Amino acid sequence: MHSRTLIPAIVAIASGAALLSAAALPAAAGTVQRVVVPDAYGVREGTVGAAALLAKTETCTQISQAKYAKDAGGTKSIPVCGTEGAVFWKADMDIDCDGQSTTACNSQTDPWFLSDTAFHQSDGKPLNAEKLPFIVVPSPSTTWRYSDYGIKGGGVVAVIYEGKVRYGVVGDTGPTTIIGEASYAMAKSLGIDPDPATGGVSSGVTYILFKNSTVSPIESHSAAVTLGDQLAQQFVAAS
Structure with a gap:
């Protein structure tokens, strides 16, 4: 995460699990039918709507020792909240273009560009922020340590913005005092301007991080969507 000022800023999956095609398939009795609908980015991800997810985040049980700011030097007003199966926060979105140098993400397009990410692909390379939807978590500090709450690199996340739900992974870490950042690809998928500058x-x-989940390999977005949809269903069904 970059220390930006005044810049507007989701396991292994079961063997054989797969996304349905764009054509709606008949649902078996007692199962939830996944509807994959084309949109500006390609498809709508999963079966759980934004309203159902947001309803589970209306009440915050703060688990962070203090609150975070949106940007460097800003007011610290954002708590990290916890439930039995997830942690979440509501913030802005800054754009992370760190990792592999690509057409959209490089030292020329991003004044804060770094050629590495905290977590790496299965081949050892940094993540590709232009292609892979992921989010950034604050580096561990006395304010909050994500690993203490079952959050890890490659963990599944759901990000909600203006009625859209997109899944991705925990892909990078940032400063210890600010929160609210996601990759170029995540921003683009939500209809947010992904320009890193x-x-x-x-x-x-709204960022929802599912505890004790891991996408393998971390760079498989389809695996993140499949697992994310399963975990989102459990999340909204929990009492």
Whole structure:
């Protein structure tokens, strides 16, 4: 995560699990039918709507020792909240373009570009922020240690913005005092300006991180969507 100022800023999956095709398939009795609908980015991900997920985040049980700011030097007003199966926060979105150098993400397009990410692909390379939807978590500190709550690199996340739900992974770590950042690909999939220098959005983004989950390999977005949809169903069904 970059120390930006005034820049508007989700396991292994069961063997054989797969996404359904764009054509709606008949649902077996007692099962939830996945509907995959084309949109500006390609498909709508999963079966759980934004409203159902947001309803589970209306009440915050704060688990962080203190609160985070959206940007460096800003007011610390954002708590990390916890439930039995997930942690979440509501913040802005800054754009992370770190990792592999690509057409959209490089030292020329991103003033804060770093050629590495905290977590790596299965081949050892840094993540590709232009292609892979992922989010950034604050580095461990006295404020909050993500690993103490079952959150790890490659863990599944759901990100909600303006009625859209997108899945991804925990892909990078950032400063210890600010929160609210995701990859170029995640921003683009949500209809947020992904420009690393001038893009992002200043508020309205909900990040839900599912505890004790791991996507393998971390760079498989389809695996993140499949597992994310399963965990989202469990999340909204929990009492």
